[in-house]
Amino acid sequence: xxxxxxxxxxxxxxxxxxxxxxxxxxxxxxxxxxxxxxxxxx
Amino acid sequence: xxxxxxxxxxxxxxxxxxxxxxxxxxxxxxxxxxxxxxxxxxxxxxxxxxxxxxxxxxxxxxxxxxxxxxxxxxxxxxxxxxxxxxxxxxxxxxxxxxxxxxxxxxxxxxxxxxxxxxxxxxxxxxxxxxxxxx
Numbered sequence: 001x002x003x004x005x006x007x008x009x010x011x012x013x014x015x016x017x018x019x020x021x022x023x024x025x026x027x028x029x030x031x032x033x034x035x036x037x038x039x040x041x042x
Numbered sequence: 043x044x045x046x047x048x049x050x051x052x053x054x055x056x057x058x059x060x061x062x063x064x065x066x067x068x069x070x071x072x073x074x075x076x077x078x079x080x081x082x083x084x085x086x087x088x089x090x091x092x093x094x095x096x097x098x099x100x101x102x103x104x105x106x107x108x109x110x111x112x113x114x115x116x117x118x119x120x121x122x123x124x125x126x127x128x129x130x131x132x133x134x135x136x137x138x139x140x141x142x143x144x145x146x147x148x149x150x151x152x153x154x155x156x157x158x159x160x161x162x163x164x165x166x167x168x169x170x171x172x173x174x175x176x
Contacts, residue, residue: 006164007120009134011110013101013158014126017093025106028159029137 055083093153094123101158111160120163126155135159 009028016023050056062076098121101107111119122133129146135157 007161010160015097017097018154028134
């Protein structure tokens with residue numbers, strides 16, 4: 001990891017891979033305080 | 043692609059192949075087993091890649107996703123493709139439920155349903171490139 005220190009989520013998509021279809025498109029949850037959890041990016 | 047993944051697409055399978063090769067030096071009779079393991083790893087890698095790429099393609103070319111990405115503006119993306127059943131608290135995939143804050147990756151899951159997260163790396167660089175991200 002170099003200079004990245006977190007992620008800004010944009011969109012979460014639920015997929016049926018076999019049918020190749022999108023089941024649901026969600027905005028990432030607002031109540032999850034991203035950045036509070038130290039996560040290494042590999 | 044940078045780092046280890048620039049040279050090795052599947053580090054875990056490569057590690058198994060190297061360990062197997064070492065074992066083969068000690069026990070040459072294991073050649074058939076080693077070859078079978080190589081074939082199994084190669085097949086698994088193909089199957090995994092096909093499934094994950096299919097999930098990514100289905101998500102990427104959906105109009106609603108395209109609109110959300112356009113609104114987010116230009117820049118590099120980090121995309122995670124994980125099973126629908128996996129709970130990964132370090133990724134903002136869904137609201138955390140009471141008592142559901144732990145990491146959970148069940149061994150058996152429906153390989154048909156996936157969650158695809160499009161995210162942007164947060165960096166100190168104004169326009170991150172390659173090594174600035176990873």
